[in-house]
Amino acid sequence: MLELNAISIGFFIFTIFTLGGAIGVVTTRNLFQGTVWLMVSLFGIAGYMLLLSAPFLAAVQILVYIGAIAILITFAVMLTRSVTRVDERYIRTIPSLIGSLVLFLILIAGVTIPVFGGHEGAPVVVKTTHDFGLALVDGNGYVVPFMLASLLLTAAMIGAIFIARDEET
Amino acid sequence: MIPLWMYLAVAAALFSIGVFGVLARRNAVAILMAIELMLNAVNINLVAFWRYSETNTDLLLNGYVFTAFILIVAAAEAAVGLAIIISVYRNRRSVIPEDAHTLKG
Numbered sequence: 250m251l252e253l254n255a256i257s258i259g260f261f262i263f264t265i266f267t268l269g270g271a272i273g274v275v276t277t278r279n280l281f282q283g284t285v286w287l288m289v290s291l292f293g294i295a296g297y298m299l300l301l302s303a304p305f306l307a308a309v310q311i312l313v314y315i316g317a318i319a320i321l322i323t324f325a326v327m328l329t330r331s332v333t334r335v336d337e338r339y340i341r342t343i344p345s346l347i348g349s350l351v352l353f354l355i356l357i358a359g360v361t362i363p364v365f366g367g368h369e370g371a372p373v374v375v376k377t378t379h380d381f382g383l384a385l386v387d388g389n390g391y392v393v394p395f396m397l398a399s400l401l402l403t404a405a406m407i408g409a410i411f412i413a414r415d416e417e418t
Numbered sequence: 419m420i421p422l423w424m425y426l427a428v429a430a431a432l433f434s435i436g437v438f439g440v441l442a443r444r445n446a447v448a449i450l451m452a453i454e455l456m457l458n459a460v461n462i463n464l465v466a467f468w469r470y471s472e473t474n475t476d477l478l479l480n481g482y483v484f485t486a487f488i489l490i491v492a493a494a495e496a497a498v499g500l501a502i503i504i505s506v507y508r509n510r511r512s513v514i515p516e517d518a519h520t521l522k523g
């Protein structure tokens with residue numbers, strides 16, 4: 250079914266990175282190690298985007314997620330460190346485990362049983378980063394969502410500064 | 419070429435791991451990390467569907483743009499979420515969501 254070439258080997262390696270990192274994130278006791286596992290997982294996802302011929306998204310994934318969000322989470326872990334060592338890691342372990350397993354089985358059944366027809370073609374023409382940049386500023390394209398996203402990001406950053414500010418100073 | 423369902427299966431596994439983390443972890447920062455995992459599973463799905471969709475020239479960038487916007491929203495969500503966690507920690511000396519129960523009534 251699957252021939253052994255560079256793409257399938259890369260897919261296998263990125264799968265190990267992604268799922269292993271994710272399991273590390275939800276099981277590790279030390280949250281510092283958790284952020285490192287999160288970086289491993291996000292790196293694997295960037296590899297998927299590379300395999301799916303979206304190199305710009307892979308670069309953005311590494312820059313934004315690993316470079317900014319994971320570092321931000323590291324800062325939050327450091328700032329809340331003194332009580333981070335909670336005795337038990339989990340609450341409601343068994344129901345959560347059962348619930349996520351049931352969800353996983355439903356999703357796997359949904360993606361492997363081709364209910365809506367198993368179309369397996371890939372487009373011949375793949376749009377490039379150039380097309381993406383043009384579509385973002387095109388009046389018929391995505392210029393309104395693009396501006397809304399910029400506004401949202403600005404408002405969220407100002408709001409985050411306002412919430413986290415120390416009132417005494 | 420890798421068939422589409424393998425990407426979807428990986429994304430389903432990642433999403434389920436994230437759901438388990440959100441439901442079961444006690445620390446709020448760990449819950450936020452699990453939410454990031456779930457968002458990334460959705461991103462894999464969107465890029466995979468974009469790549470494997472038929473050649474429809476008008477809609478051919480939708481998945482790509484959706485993924486970029488999810489990245490933006492995830493960045494905003496992480497910034498605001500961590501600010502809220504730090505603010506709660508400053509007031510309550512706790513990072514466990516159950517301890518922030520002022521509005522519980």
